[in-house]
Amino acid sequence: xxxxxxxxxxxxFGDFTALKTMDLEIPDGEFMALLGPSGCGKSTTxxxxxxxxxxxxxxxxxxxxxxxxxxxxxxxxxFVFQNYAIFTHMSVRQNLAYGPSMRGAGKAEIDRRVGAxxxxxxxxxxxxxxxxRLSVNILQRVAIGRSAIMEPAxxxxxxxxxxxxxxxxAVMRTELKQLQRQFRQTMVYVTHDxxxxxxxxxxxxxxxxxxxxxxxxPLEVYNNPANVFxxxxxxxxxxxxxxxxxxxxxxxxxxxxxxxxVTPPLPDELASAVRAVRGDVLYGFRPEQVGLAERGLSMPxxxxxxxxxxxxxxxxxxxxxxxAVFENDVGLSIGQTAVVAPPASSVRVFDAATGLAVKAG
Amino acid sequence: MSAVTATISEDKMGTARAKPAQRDxxxxxxxxxxxxxxxxxxxxxxxxxxxxxxxxxTDWSPLxxxxxxxxxxxxxxxxxxTDLAADTxxxxxxxxxxxxxxxxxxxxxxxxxxxxxxxxxxxxxxxIFYSILLMPMxxxxxxxxxxxxxxxxxxxxxxxxxxxxxxxxxxxxxxxxPTLALIAVMIADIWQWTPLMFLILLAGLVGVPEDxxxxxxxxxxxxxxxxxxxxxxxxxxxxxxALAIRVIENFKIFDTLYIMTGGGPGVATxxxxxxIYKVTTQDLIWGxxxxxxxAILIVLSxxxxxxxxxxxxxxxxx
Numbered sequence: 001x002x003x004x005x006x007x008x009x010x011x012x013f014g015d016f017t018a019l020k021t022m023d024l025e026i027p028d029g030e031f032m033a034l035l036g037p038s039g040c041g042k043s044t045t046x047x048x049x050x051x052x053x054x055x056x057x058x059x060x061x062x063x064x065x066x067x068x069x070x071x072x073x074x075x076x077x078x079f080v081f082q083n084y085a086i087f088t089h090m091s092v093r094q095n096l097a098y099g100p101s102m103r104g105a106g107k108a109e110i111d112r113r114v115g116a117x118x119x120x121x122x123x124x125x126x127x128x129x130x131x132x133r134l135s136v137n138i139l140q141r142v143a144i145g146r147s148a149i150m151e152p153a154x155x156x157x158x159x160x161x162x163x164x165x166x167x168x169x170a171v172m173r174t175e176l177k178q179l180q181r182q183f184r185q186t187m188v189y190v191t192h193d194x195x196x197x198x199x200x201x202x203x204x205x206x207x208x209x210x211x212x213x214x215x216x217x218p219l220e221v222y223n224n225p226a227n228v229f230x231x232x233x234x235x236x237x238x239x240x241x242x243x244x245x246x247x248x249x250x251x252x253x254x255x256x257x258x259x260x261x262v263t264p265p266l267p268d269e270l271a272s273a274v275r276a277v278r279g280d281v282l283y284g285f286r287p288e289q290v291g292l293a294e295r296g297l298s299m300p301x302x303x304x305x306x307x308x309x310x311x312x313x314x315x316x317x318x319x320x321x322x323x324a325v326f327e328n329d330v331g332l333s334i335g336q337t338a339v340v341a342p343p344a345s346s347v348r349v350f351d352a353a354t355g356l357a358v359k360a361g
Numbered sequence: 362m363s364a365v366t367a368t369i370s371e372d373k374m375g376t377a378r379a380k381p382a383q384r385d386x387x388x389x390x391x392x393x394x395x396x397x398x399x400x401x402x403x404x405x406x407x408x409x410x411x412x413x414x415x416x417x418x419t420d421w422s423p424l425x426x427x428x429x430x431x432x433x434x435x436x437x438x439x440x441x442x443t444d445l446a447a448d449t450x451x452x453x454x455x456x457x458x459x460x461x462x463x464x465x466x467x468x469x470x471x472x473x474x475x476x477x478x479x480x481x482x483x484x485x486x487x488x489i490f491y492s493i494l495l496m497p498m499x500x501x502x503x504x505x506x507x508x509x510x511x512x513x514x515x516x517x518x519x520x521x522x523x524x525x526x527x528x529x530x531x532x533x534x535x536x537x538x539p540t541l542a543l544i545a546v547m548i549a550d551i552w553q554w555t556p557l558m559f560l561i562l563l564a565g566l567v568g569v570p571e572d573x574x575x576x577x578x579x580x581x582x583x584x585x586x587x588x589x590x591x592x593x594x595x596x597x598x599x600x601x602x603a604l605a606i607r608v609i610e611n612f613k614i615f616d617t618l619y620i621m622t623g624g625g626p627g628v629a630t631x632x633x634x635x636x637i638y639k640v641t642t643q644d645l646i647w648g649x650x651x652x653x654x655x656a657i658l659i660v661l662s663x664x665x666x667x668x669x670x671x672x673x674x675x676x677x678x679x
Contacts, residue, residue, distance in 0.1 A: 052575060073581045085572035089594045098590070099580035150580065 002062045002076075002153035002186055003028045004049060009058035011044050011210075018044040020210045022058070031180050031187045033201035035194060037233070041210040042190045046156050049188060051075050062154065078147030078185075080157040084139045086146075088132035092123060095131050095142050099150040117149045120182065136164055137172055148183060155180075155187045161196060173199055194234055198222070206230050224348070228355040231284055231348065237312065240290075240322045241282040243352055246274050255283045255349070260297050260320055267344050269360040280352035285342035287312070290324040296341025297322070301332050315340065410658075417441055417651035424645060432648070441652035450628065451653065454636040461543070461632060462611045465550045469607060470600075472551070473558030478588075480559075481566045498556040506620025509549040510536070513621070536622055539629035546618045546630050553617065554610070558603055565599030566592065597675040605668035609661055633657060 004026040011019040019041040026032045034042035047053045049060060051072030060067040067075060087095050096114045105113070118124045121141045126134070131142065140160060147155065160176070161169050177200050180187050191197055197204045198218040206213040206221060206229075214226035225231035225239065232238035244255040244263070252265035253274060263283055266274060274281060299322060303314035311329050315322045315338060324340055332338055349358040412429070418439060421432035445451055480491065497505070512519050513535035524531040535545045569592050577587045593600075615634035618624070624631035624639065631639075633653075641650045 050579065071578075072575075073578050073583070077579065079576065079579045081572045081576060083572065085570065085576040087573055087576075087591065089597075098577070098582075102577075102580055102582040102586050102590075146576075146580065 004154060004186060004188070005059075005061040006045070006049075007059040007061070009045070009048065009060065010056045011041070011048060011053065012056045018210055019048075022212050024205055024212060024215065026186060026188065028063075028186055029184055031177075031189065031200060031202045033189045033191060033197035033204045034207060035191055035197040035204050035233075036207035036213075037192055039209075040207040042192075042207050043158060044210075045207075046158055046188060046190045049154070050077050050079050050156055076150070076152050076154065078144075078150060078152035078155045080140070080143045080147060080155070080160050082159045083163060084143035084160070086131045086134075086139055086142055088130075090131055091127065092118075092129050092131055092134070092142055093127040095146050096123070096127075096149055098146060113149055117145045121145045121148075121179075136168065137175070140172060140175075144179060153185060155183065155185045157187065157189045159191055160189075161191070161193070169196075176200060194236070198234075206233065208233070224357065226357055228282060228350050231350065231357075235286060235288075237287050237323045237325070239284045239286055239348070241284045241350065242320050242322065243280055244283050245280055246277065255281060257283060257297070257320065260299065260316070263347075264296065264341060264344060266347060266349070267360070270347070270349060270358070273358050273360055274349050277349075277351050277358055281358065282350040282352050284348040284350055285346055287323040287325040289342050289346040290322075290340045291343070292330060293339055293341035296339050298337055298339045301334055301336045301338055304332060304334060313338065413651045413655055416648050417655055419648045420646075422645045422647045435648075437648070441649050442656075444649065445652050445656060450631075451633075451636060453628065454631050454633045457543070457630070458612060458614070458632040458634075461547055461550070461614060462608060465547050465554070465611050465614075466604065466607045468547075468551050469555045469558045470562075470604060472555045473560075473562050473603070476555070476559045477562040477566045480563055494559060495556050497553045498560075500553065502553065502616040503620055505549060505553050506617040509545065509552075509617065510621045513545045537626050539626055542622050542626060542630050546614075546621055549617050549621060550611065550614060554607060558607060561599060561603040561606075562596070565596040565603075568599075569595045598672060601668055601672050601675055605665065605672075608664055608668075612657075612661060612664075 004024075006022050006024040006026075009019060009022040009024075010017070022041070022045060024032075024045075034045060036042050044053065048055050049067075051067065051070060055068075062075070087098065090098070093114055096117055097110045100110045100113055114127070115124070118127055121144065123138070123141055123145060126138060131139075134142065143160070157176075161172055164172060173196060180200070189197070189201060201218060203215060203217055204221050205215045208229050214221055214230045216224075216226075221230060222234050225234060228241060231241060242257050242260065244257040247254055247256040247262065249262065249265065252268070253271035254262040254265050255274075256262050265271070297315075299315035299320075301313055301315060302317060302321075305312040305314075306329060309327065311326045313324045313326065313330070313332050315324060322340070324338075350356065351358055416429060416432055418436060418441065419432040420435040420437045420440075421427075421429060425432075425435060427434060476494065480487065500508070511517055514520075515532050515534050517535075519535065520531045520533055523533070533541065535541045573591055573595075574587055577591050582590065613634055614632055615638070618630060618632060619635055619638070622630040624635040637650055637653055637657075640646060640653070
């Protein structure tokens with residue numbers, strides 16, 4: 001068991017900076033997801049933890065141990081590759097036994113450990129099958145078993161579900177989460193799929209353009225995004241953000257959204273924080289939290305997506321376009337005008353100049 | 362009730378019977394349509410073989426004054442084959458060929474593999490070295506023969522370099538010494554054919570999946586363990602192909618060697634091809650040549666069949 005500390009980690013490839021000063025603490029036994037669009041530096045971070053790449057500067061510590069110069073074979077890290085990297089010329093048994101036999105373990109010990117891990121992963125009946133003719137979920141279990149047999153303190157998973165079709169992904173998410181509960185290791189999981197991150201991770205580190213944007217539990221990241229990027233990236237669809245100016249009114253502080261009129265007054269704690277912002281702000285709220293109201297933002301319906309249980313209604317155009325998600329078909333159609341209002345408690349405000357969230361209180 | 366079942370089963374049997382019959386019909390038509398091409402291919406591949414077989418049981422030679430098709434008049438039962446069994450020059454040529462093969466092919470393989478391992482990674486000037494390395498393969502074997510003929514002269518560059526290294530005059534008569542001549546010939550073959558081995562093995566080596574190598578490293582395998590447990594098993598098929606190509610080609614070693622030594626001194630470098638060539642052009646006993654050629658064909662076929670079997674096994678294993 002081991003905690004991971006990343007301190008001032010920087011990685012440059014020539015002129016290109018893949019990772020700009022990353023600081024991250026991953027406590028022992030935590031399931032941490034590194035989430036971000038492709039090219040955000042999440043895989044680079046993972047490869048540096050594994051020792052496949054050397055950081056340009058900064059430190060990686062496992063517990064108290066500095067990993068600088070420790071080769072990847074000696075880090076005690078289990079790594080599950082995107083395509084599993086199963087040794088296709090070997091049997092399942094040989095795959096599982098690979099690590100111990102490379103370290104010179106005796107035959108009896110190897111048999112015992114392979115037997116135990118196969119039992120745990122329900123691979124026992126498949127031990128003598130050739131690894132090149134296995135289905136994806138079995139390959140995944142072999143990949144995990146092959147690493148787990150080394151009893152690594154740290155498990156790294158590089159988008160292990162990206163090659164799997166959508167229906168199967170749900171099954172494998174559950175399976176992975178159960179495995180993590182069994183193994184109780186520190187897990188770092190790289191993904192670009194927020195659903196995977198939200199459902200499996202204890203905490204999520206959202207990254208973009210080589211910069212760590214926010215670290216928090218899935219609900220923290222969803223409810224209180226630290227900046228505009230996280231607000232838009234998390235959630236499907238992402239958070240609605242409309243530019244406006246804070247303005248005083250007799251009901252309290254409101255945001256003047258220009259042609260859309262003014263918003264309902266902000267809650268007191270948020271209002272006092274917003275007063276300190278100079279210049280424009282972004283008025284944000286989740287599409288799922290929008291309700292039809294008597295008073296609120298009056299906007300024309302431009303498009304309606306019906307996806308079974310939910311209906312996504314597109315409102316307005318250009319910079320003030322907004323999406324609203326309803327649990328049932330609300331009977332809106334294109335051309336109608338809808339009056340929508342987010343509940344005051346779910347409103348988030350961002351500084352338009354810096355993109356950072358304006359924190360209440 | 363029973364009548365109904367009877368019709369159904371009859372019907373089933375009917376369709377079951379009709380399908381293979383139709384397939385047979387199609388196959389038969391296809392066979393008939395491709396018959397001319399088949400005959401041609403069969404003729405091209407089988408005719409020289411059959412002709413050889415025919416001549417090999419006669420005393421026929423071009424000087425016999427009769428066409429080869431009339432060679433039956435000179436039928437000598439299997440005297441050529443019994444002669445062959447007792448021909449010490451043939452057996453020593455065969456043995457020599459085997460020695461050359463057992464030295465050259467492993468040397469080419471190991472050198473090729475080492476070079477391929479080197480070239481699998483990047484290093485400065487890789488492209489230039491790559492081109493230089495492939496050049497021997499493109500040299501016409503006869504030209505390579507002349508090159509090495511000159512290199513190994515008593516006053517040639519090899520001795521020149523050696524004398525510089527030793528610091529005194531070196532005058533080794535490479536091509537006149539029975540053992541050294543054989544060594545010189547083998548060096549020429551290794552020089553010319555290592556590049557082919559390198560090229561084939563490099564193709565196999567770059568095909569080894571990089572992530573599996575990384576996975577092995579993460580599981581604690583060192584470079585040698587990775588090589589033996591991942592790289593070699595993955596390259597098994599291509600190694601068998603490369604070895605089979607070189608074994609068969611090396612068995613037929615002729616042009617470079619003949620130009621360098623002419624099989625000499627004496628019969629010191631006389632391989633099976635050189636021996637056949639001499640019997641054909643000097644002794645003109647073609648019936649006997651045909652018998653030798655057939656014997657060699659059988660030996661090489663056994664090698665090829667063995668290689669194919671190993672290949673099939675490796676494919677199933679890979």
